[in-house]
Amino acid sequence: MRLFLERLLRCPNTKATLTKLVFVEVDGETIDGVFIGPNGFAYPIVNGIPRMLPDAFDLFPEFVLKYQNELNANGIEYRKVGSLSSAEHALKKRTQETFGYQWNQFPDMVEQNRKFFITNYSSVPEAFFKGKLGLDAGCGFGRHIYYSSECGATMIGLDYSAAIDAAAKVTNGKPNIHLVQGDIFNPPFADETFDFFYSFGVLHHLPDPLKGFCSLLPKVKRGGSAFVWLYGKQRKVLNGILEAMRFFSKRLPMSVLKPIALVLAVVDYYCVILPYKVVSTIFPIEKIFPVFKTGRFSIYTKLPFKITYADWFDRLSPPLRYYYDEHDLNEWVVAGNLKNERIQATGKFGWKLYGERE
Ligand SMILES: C[S@@+](CC[C@H](N)C(=O)[O-])C[C@H]1O[C@@H](n2cnc3c(N)ncnc32)[C@H](O)[C@@H]1O
Known part of the structure; x- marks a missing residue:
């Protein structure tokens, strides 16, 4: 963790500035340490990533064991702090587990x-x-933050799960990318920190997506931009079939879900996507039927098998998936008090919403 990020971070619970204890530092970067906030709130810095969650110490028992003496000597309470009901807690834990995996x-x-x-x-x-200066809210393994930083932004990636560790590997110390494990509902930053935030494919997995969106908005400066991508309601039949499958799949352990996703991906890729690709090289399907241009085949024929596999896992595993239409997103514009808004469909898959803070 570099000084640039440290200066932006606040206690997610009290919004107060934090004091840092360093356990391991390399070339001026904190690798292991702790942030201490008021009222006993403390957050570990593990493997160079600040973990700004109330139960963060529970996620890193080895860290607690390793630094027990330092933690005790500084009176740091590494017990769980939080007030979620058990149902809310279970939902958040499953979200964290599935995406981390x-x-x-x-x-x-x-x-x-x-x-x-x-x-x-x-x-x-x-x-x-x-x-x-931008925030990628729910950055996952870092595919979008990689490119937004390549386009010249200094980016902060926030994610709730161990996906943040995958993002650290993918972004591999890029100097204009900084990563934080934290919760969109309690972003660990001062208000009006960022020029923009985006959140792609994330908010529809939250228990209250609009609340998540509205928690992020104050973190953007006045006049700054917010843009999100969300699943669309348009494919009613396919979404209905998927939700019926998900009724079972979202309850399965990861070790069972992964082979199921593999089987579905093999059938999908080798029986549908590849044949479509072969036929479309002989017969110009997308020219004659433009509707196919924005369909899933057009996308998956350009991608390797492993993406079909990953996407089947992604469809089946998360506990929640909400779907949206233009009317719903207009309500987001009103709730967020956004100006210069744009709402665009991306085929039948989803919607892009853009707006600026008043
Ligand atoms: C479908 S993935 C999308 C990741 C990335 N945006 C992408 O498109 O590759 C959703 C991500 O949101 C994260 N997430 C879910 N709930 C979150 C929360 N409350 N706060 C922050 N991140 C969250 C998950 O850990 C996961 O990495």
């Missing part, structure tokens, strides 16, 4: 990610990012 199993950067970042997910052109 998923992105450490499938941290695959493919060259098409850059194009998809701009054309499918982002509502702004590449030039937008240059010289700005």
